[in-house]
Amino acid sequence: MSDLLGVAVLGAGHMGADHIRRLAHVVSGARVAAVADPDAGRAKEAVAGLDGVVVHTEVEAALAAPGVDAVLIASPGPAHEEALLAAFARDLPVLCEKPMVPGSAGALRVVEAEARLGRRLAQVGFMRRYDTEYRRLKSLLDSGRLGRPLMLHCTHRNVSSPPGFTSAMLIDSSVSHEIDAARWLLDQELTAVSVFRPRPASGAPEGLLDPQFVLFETAGGALVDVEVFVNCGFGYQVRCEAVCEQGSARIGEEHAMAVTAAGAASREVPDDYLVRFADAYDREVQAWVDATRRGRVTGASVWDGYASSVVAEAGVRALESGGRVTVELAPRPDLYAGVSR
Numbered sequence: 001m002s003d004l005l006g007v008a009v010l011g012a013g014h015m016g017a018d019h020i021r022r023l024a025h026v027v028s029g030a031r032v033a034a035v036a037d038p039d040a041g042r043a044k045e046a047v048a049g050l051d052g053v054v055v056h057t058e059v060e061a062a063l064a065a066p067g068v069d070a071v072l073i074a075s076p077g078p079a080h081e082e083a084l085l086a087a088f089a090r091d092l093p094v095l096c097e098k099p100m101v102p103g104s105a106g107a108l109r110v111v112e113a114e115a116r117l118g119r120r121l122a123q124v125g126f127m128r129r130y131d132t133e134y135r136r137l138k139s140l141l142d143s144g145r146l147g148r149p150l151m152l153h154c155t156h157r158n159v160s161s162p163p164g165f166t167s168a169m170l171i172d173s174s175v176s177h178e179i180d181a182a183r184w185l186l187d188q189e190l191t192a193v194s195v196f197r198p199r200p201a202s203g204a205p206e207g208l209l210d211p212q213f214v215l216f217e218t219a220g221g222a223l224v225d226v227e228v229f230v231n232c233g234f235g236y237q238v239r240c241e242a243v244c245e246q247g248s249a250r251i252g253e254e255h256a257m258a259v260t261a262a263g264a265a266s267r268e269v270p271d272d273y274l275v276r277f278a279d280a281y282d283r284e285v286q287a288w289v290d291a292t293r294r295g296r297v298t299g300a301s302v303w304d305g306y307a308s309s310v311v312a313e314a315g316v317r318a319l320e321s322g323g324r325v326t327v328e329l330a331p332r333p334d335l336y337a338g339v340s341r
């Protein structure tokens with residue numbers, strides 16, 4: 001490795017282009033060494049002005065490019081399994097955007113492949129673990145000051161959903177964040193899921209079941225509810241309130257400037273995740289670069305990615321069946337025994 005970690009970025013869409021900018025201009029210790037995207041024009045646009053970046057349309061060519069030490073996967077979810085396995089075959093450390101793999105069977109194949117390597121190589125991009133408010137809430141819950149957590153009430157609203165967004169993706173793409181955050185905040189597995197839905201909003205695309213209300217049960221007897229509404233039209237809002245035996249704590253309200261003028265007070269609302277979670281993505285990628293340069297892997301593990309996929313898959317079945325679906329995890333390989341959620 002040269003002084004800088006050479007990163008191959010797979011996928012140069014919304015997230016990939018933002019991560020390329022971040023690697024090139026925000027975080028220290030890394031450089032973009034190669035990019036792969038079947039849409040070469042999009043990739044070239046994302047690397048415009050950067051020196052020494054080779055653009056490919058094939059993943060394998062980018063992984064084999066000179067100076068590549070690590071991989072950041074920002075292609076669509078269905079492409080992640082192949083990319084992860086290709087990176088493992090080349091012994092390259094990975095930061096993989098969520099969902100790690102949409103679907104439990106593919107996610108388990110990734111767990112098994114990493115377990116066969118006998119050491120962790122990949123981190124999953126659940127960036128809320130790096131958000132200041134989420135971290136404060138996690139510290140408070142871990143301190144025990146509020147007593148045992150009873151419930152988490154979560155809100156996850158997007159202004160609009162991208163083309164091709166399906167009713168299942170409200171759960172396996174959007175709510176995957178709350179699944180990971182709940183497992184991490186409570187340090188408990190989610191054991192069952194039910195999904196309720198009101199009449200779809202008139203602003204939602206034809207046929208999309210939006211919004212949905214998802215209810216998780218946990219191994220420790222807590223409940224986690226999530227209102228997910230991806231075409232709300234009025235702002236990007238992510239909130240979480242923990243209700244515990246001796247108090248409650250709420251995050252997600254303060255991430256904006258409050259303006260008072262003309263006899264009225266108003267507060268800005270971000271319009272998407274790139275604004276709301278900008279600092280969290282920066283910290284996540286910096287932490288990944290730092291850990292990788294030290295030969296370490298931190299953050300959400302491949303096991304966390306698998307658990308999230310299993311819970312999300314149960315959620316999609318609950319949506320389709322209208323019933324309560326229990327969550328069955330495979331036995332956890334020894335590799336993840338000492339790794340906390």
Ligand SMILES: NC(=O)C1=CN([C@@H]2O[C@H](COP(=O)(O)OP(=O)(O)OC[C@H]3O[C@@H](n4cnc5c(N)ncnc54)[C@H](O)[C@@H]3O)[C@@H](O)[C@H]2O)C=CC1
Pocket residue numbers: 010011012013014015016036037038039042059074075076077079097098099125127173273
């Ligand atoms: N952490 C977060 O908050 C967010 C994460 N994401 C995740 O990031 C990933 C990408 O999402 P977006 O950037 O919104 O999608 P996008 O559709 O904007 O971009 C995806 C890009 O990947 C390219 N691509 C397609 N197949 C590929 C392959 N096999 N190899 C390499 N590139 C390929 C496409 O041509 C496109 O340029 C998804 O996993 C998504 O769930 C997306 C938004 C926010």
Ligand SMILES: O=C1[C@@H](O)[C@H](O)[C@@H](O)[C@H](O)[C@H]1O
Pocket residue numbers: 158173174175177230273
């Ligand atoms: O990961 C993300 C998107 O893929 C997803 O579609 C959005 O609902 C989330 O808010 C965003 O963080």
